Amino acid sequence: MARINWNEPRFDKEDLKEVIEVIETSYVNEGPKTKELEEKFREYLGVKHVIFTTNATAALFLALKADAIIRGIKDFEVIVPDMTMIATATAVSWAGGKVVLADVEKDRMTIDPEEIKKKISPKTTAILPVHIIGRAPDMAALQRIAQENNLTIIEDAAGALGSKNRDGRFLGTIGKVGCFSLQSNKLVTCGQGGVIVTDDDQYYEAIRRLRDFGRLSNKEFLHEEVGYNLKFNDLSAALALSQFRKLEERKELMVSQRNQYESELKSIEKIAFPRTDLNFGEIPLWVEIFAEERDELIEYLKASEIYARPCWPAIHRNPPYRNQGNNEDYPNASSISDNVLWLPNGPAISPEQITFISNKIKEFYNREKPPIKLEKIHEDKRGSIHLVEDLLPSDKEFTFLEINKGYARGGCLHSNDEHLVVVKGKIRFICGEEETIVGMGESARIPANRAHAFIALEDSVVSEWGITSEEKNHDAKDPQLRALVDEINESQNF
């Protein structure tokens, strides 16, 4: 079979005809085609106002900025799910707000209302729920929280055009403002594009002005405030108009592709599909699965020219938002990041290809696994270090440290979280300011950038994993802890 890409758009002669028509009129700026597209979206979604912009990140930014202007504040916080594409957080940062992360529900991947409640502060002004791959969080609960705390709901419906909530309303039309994306792996695409919808006249006017250099109205050249130029263009609008005509047929295709995968893969216990309410009209824009051995599966499929995609890293794992906590604060988003992948789907994928991909997945889980290989990479009076080859996905290392009673190892810190399990014996585990005894069968986390060391209270074996060999080569040493480790190893006095 030829290469199967993860998700590709498809264009036809109708699309081409629409674009050529605009080129022939020479009016390529924002004009009549954009107006026509606005009308189509207004009618389809049943909303009062529709505004087009350059992309959904800009759409979210404009909505957040308008909210801050209307509230008359500069110092504000916005609650964002930890599991989303980085754009959601980026938009808050652009608007000058502080991103406050909340964990998500594991089986739906959407923001957990109970987690939102824990994150509200006097500075919170908005909640930014993400309708991830067409699935909504509990919007009724979010609305109650918003009302009780005077918060604005701005919906990130970037990947949810045409998807419906349990109450039958279109996602993106429930909060104060909703934002959609027309980027290339969406149901309606023109390469890049963003759509803002609202029923609120004040938000509409604020967003319209901001988007167009602060202009008072479309016809005037007076600019009341410093705005932005985030307008759309008729070339993109023409393509999006033609694509929009295919929306209903594409919605059906997404549902049938997801159903086909689910039926072909139902015998495999090591994968699970997130809970999606297809009966209520949720449209699975992409097909995601929770997969054991996720990264190995991706590599296995790649060998057959099938390109699946790992889920986004949780927002707190991205350096600009690292001050927002660690994996333990967001267990569900972290687990989703580690275990979810997106299978190829979309208008370019055929039912035969889905069968081919599903068979490869079955083949992967039924394969015979090679025996685990251990390589001794170091030995001295303290004990030895064994590297377990090819056990972990990517280039993360998995090592077994044999530590003789009375000896110590460590004194360094790494830029990523690590984990350990005591496979044999008992250790004193020093981690930053904390000290614990970890016995056989017990585990511990070594948070990123925390100096740590182990001292064997008995002959012990500790398994350790989480960072790459490259990172290990650039170990930072904590001089004080290192000195303690050296002292123990010299004296064996523990």
Ligand SMILES: Cc1ncc(COP(=O)(O)O)c(C=O)c1O
């Ligand atoms: C959840 C989410 N929010 C925002 C965006 C940003 O959309 P755009 O690429 O149109 O800026 C995306 C893009 O796919 C997304 O998936």
